[in-house]
Amino acid sequence: MDLHEFLSAADSAGHLVTIDREVDSYLEAARLIAAVDGRPILLKHVKGSPFPVIAGVCSDRRYFGMALGVPAEQVMFRLAEALERPTPLPPLPAREGGTALPSPGRGGVGGEVARVRGEVAPCQEVIEPDVNLEALPFLTHYAADAGPYASAAVAFINDPDTGPNASYHRLLRLDRTRVAARLVERRGTETAWRKTPEGLPVAICIGLPPHVLLAASMAPPPGVDEMSIASALAPTPMATCANSIRVPAEAEFVLEGRITHDLVPEGPFVDLTGTYDFTRMQPVIVIERVTHRRDALYQALLPGKLEHRLLMGMPREPTIYAEVNKVACCLNVHVTPGGASWLHAVVQIAKQSPDDGKRAIEAAFRGHGSLKHVWVVDDDVNIFDPHDVEWAVATRFQADRGLVVLTDQPSSSLDPSAHHVPGQKSRTAKMGIDATIYWDTPTGSSEPGSYRRVGGKATDSNG
Numbered sequence: 001m002d003l004h005e006f007l008s009a010a011d012s013a014g015h016l017v018t019i020d021r022e023v024d025s026y027l028e029a030a031r032l033i034a035a036v037d038g039r040p041i042l043l044k045h046v047k048g049s050p051f052p053v054i055a056g057v058c059s060d061r062r063y064f065g066m067a068l069g070v071p072a073e074q075v076m077f078r079l080a081e082a083l084e085r086p087t088p089l090p091p092l093p094a095r096e097g098g099t100a101l102p103s104p105g106r107g108g109v110g111g112e113v114a115r116v117r118g119e120v121a122p123c124q125e126v127i128e129p130d131v132n133l134e135a136l137p138f139l140t141h142y143a144a145d146a147g148p149y150a151s152a153a154v155a156f157i158n159d160p161d162t163g164p165n166a167s168y169h170r171l172l173r174l175d176r177t178r179v180a181a182r183l184v185e186r187r188g189t190e191t192a193w194r195k196t197p198e199g200l201p202v203a204i205c206i207g208l209p210p211h212v213l214l215a216a217s218m219a220p221p222p223g224v225d226e227m228s229i230a231s232a233l234a235p236t237p238m239a240t241c242a243n244s245i246r247v248p249a250e251a252e253f254v255l256e257g258r259i260t261h262d263l264v265p266e267g268p269f270v271d272l273t274g275t276y277d278f279t280r281m282q283p284v285i286v287i288e289r290v291t292h293r294r295d296a297l298y299q300a301l302l303p304g305k306l307e308h309r310l311l312m313g314m315p316r317e318p319t320i321y322a323e324v325n326k327v328a329c330c331l332n333v334h335v336t337p338g339g340a341s342w343l344h345a346v347v348q349i350a351k352q353s354p355d356d357g358k359r360a361i362e363a364a365f366r367g368h369g370s371l372k373h374v375w376v377v378d379d380d381v382n383i384f385d386p387h388d389v390e391w392a393v394a395t396r397f398q399a400d401r402g403l404v405v406l407t408d409q410p411s412s413s414l415d416p417s418a419h420h421v422p423g424q425k426s427r428t429a430k431m432g433i434d435a436t437i438y439w440d441t442p443t444g445s446s447e448p449g450s451y452r453r454v455g456g457k458a459t460d461s462n463g
Contacts, residue, residue, distance in 0.1 A: 001067055002122075002209045002250040003297050006057060009066060010040045017041040017056075025148065029053060030141040033302045046298075049137040055300040058213055059307040061314070067210035068233060073384075076333060078233060080318035083220060086228035089238060089246070121239035123205070123251040128290040131177045136206075136253070137298050138173045142270050146279070148173045149269065151308075152301040154216045155181070156203045156245050157259075159192035164246065166216040166226040168311075170303075171204070171285070172266050179285050180266040181259065182277075184413070186425075189259070193283065199258040202285060203245035207252025207299040212236060217315040242289060252296045257287040272312055272414050273340045274304035306337070313341030316368040320345060323367035327359040328352070334383040335368070342414060343372040346383040354439035361404050361432030370412035374432045380453060381435075392435040402434035 001009065010016040017036045022045045023029050033041055033055045040056040040063070057063060061072035068078055138148035150171040157165050165188040171179040183190035193200045208216070215230035227248070230236040239249040241256045260283060267279035301307050313335035324330040329350040336344045345368065349360050357376045364374045375389055378396075382388040397403075411418040411428035418428040437452065 003054060003057065003207055003252060003299065004295070006063070006067060006210060007040070007042065007054065007297075010063070013066070015039055015063070019043050021045065022047055023053075025049070025053075025137045026140045027143065029137070029139050029300070030302055033300065034305060037302070037305045037307075042297075046137040049135055049298070051135075051137055051296055051298045053137050053139070053300050054207070054297045055302060056307055057210060057299065058301075058311050059305070061310065064210060064214060064310075064314070076314070076317045076321065079214065079218070079315060080321050082215070082229045082232035083218060083318050083322070085232060086220070086224060087231035088228050089225065089231060089236075121237075121249040122293050123239055123247060123249055123254050124291045125294045126292050126296075128292070131287050131290050133173055133179065133255075133287060133290075134176050137300075138171075139300050141303055144268055144276065146172055146265070146267050146269060149303075150179070150204075150206055151303055152206060152213075152299040153255075154205045154208060154213070155189055156205065156247050157189055157192050157200055158245065159188065160195050162192075162223045164225040164227065165189065165192065168216060169204075170269060172269075174264065174284065177287050179287065180264050180282050181285050182266055182269070182280070182282055183259075193259050193261075197261065199260045201243045201245055202257055202259050203241045203243065203247045204255040204257070204285070204287075205247050205251040205253065206255070207297050208248055209234070209236075209250055212248050212250075213311060214315060217311050219315070219319060241291075251293075252299065253290065253292040255287045256289040256291070257285050259283050259285050270303040272304060272308055272342050273416060275416050277414070278420070309337055309341030313337075316342075316371075317345075320347065320364050320367035320371070323363040324349065324360045327363045328356040330360070331379055332383055333364075336386070338386065339373065340414070342370055342412060344374070345371055346375045346377060346389050348377055348379060348381065348383045349436065350379050351436050351439070357402065357434030357436040358404055358432070361434060364432070365406070365409075365430060369410055370414070372411070372415060372428060372430055376432065376434050376436055378436050389435075393433060396437055397433055397435040401438065402436075404432035404434070406430040406432075 023043045024047045038059050043053040046053050064075045065072040138150050140148045153171050155169045167188050169181045211233040212230045215226045237249040238246045240246050243256050262284040263281040265279050266282035268276045271277040316335050317333040321330050321333045331348040334346045335341050347360050347364050360376045377392045381392045407429050409430045411426035413426050418426045420426045
């Protein structure tokens, strides 16, 4: 489902909050979004912009489940399946390399209609005659922010060596035609940008179907297009921009341009952990064309809150799951909200040998390089219940047997306590806790000294 279909479904289910009065994009919109964190919200009238704002689309697992047609507890397994078996995109149409061509006629808000394969691509229904980013409701979320940001923007680029890549980048609006983008060092967009001294063509989508938002959050191996993962999750029609970048046809907005090698200060900006990220010199993107749907919705994402955390953390669960499954029988993974949905995870295994717990710890760190602390638990522990996880640590863990500490490890730039050096990979200590029942322990719940709880499983964390 695209954003419009999601809104309809969320409204019918009683989840959607609608604000009919005019809202200021400076701080007020963010306050309203924060007040209902965990629910989708539609701001129908935003001061200075003709476009409504939607937020909270990805603020609960049940919304992803609703979009994918599975129970919320099964979303991770759908992601793992899509990551393992992506669906290749069809080849570009033959006509002029598949470039979207303008056709005669007006297309609402003073633009032209663009056609791909003889049909109107929703994201190209309107081609704005002039680029004016100030007409888009970029939000200023917190008073100390550097300015108005697009926080749910997904950049689509073509790496000269590995091909298409899609990834999130916050965008600080500088003026009517320019934004500054945070490019994380040594990742897809930044790597491709360094290979192109003349600048890197880019198409930035704002407002995407939930399954595309999930796929763009994932970290597949180099050369695997995130949109092939999206296609494995749900049908994902594509359109081609004037600069030959392919984007999801059901995007709300597409900003076409070039990532230049001009640098400006970017930040402060509240990041995933709810703390301010560093100010850095980052590249300027010059926007050359704006297209959108006639009934376009501008998607916002409140930094540091549930939606930000789920979009960042949940797509790391299948990569942890895959790595742990190589060394143990992994049943489920939860990247926890208490760890900012980035730095902490709980891994559930069916223990089959004495060292499975410690092997699972080491594999979890391989599955998510930014992971800082991990707990490994048995199949009778509900990994989505922090009280149950703490119970497992309290009753089954001994520090002199089950603690794993790794020093001077690669870290996340989002961890404010890590050691950060500009231009270098951050470093930290990592810890794993093996809270599984020890191999030499009686397993019957009635046997003295057993760690097994009376009554068996508290809940079924596999759904």
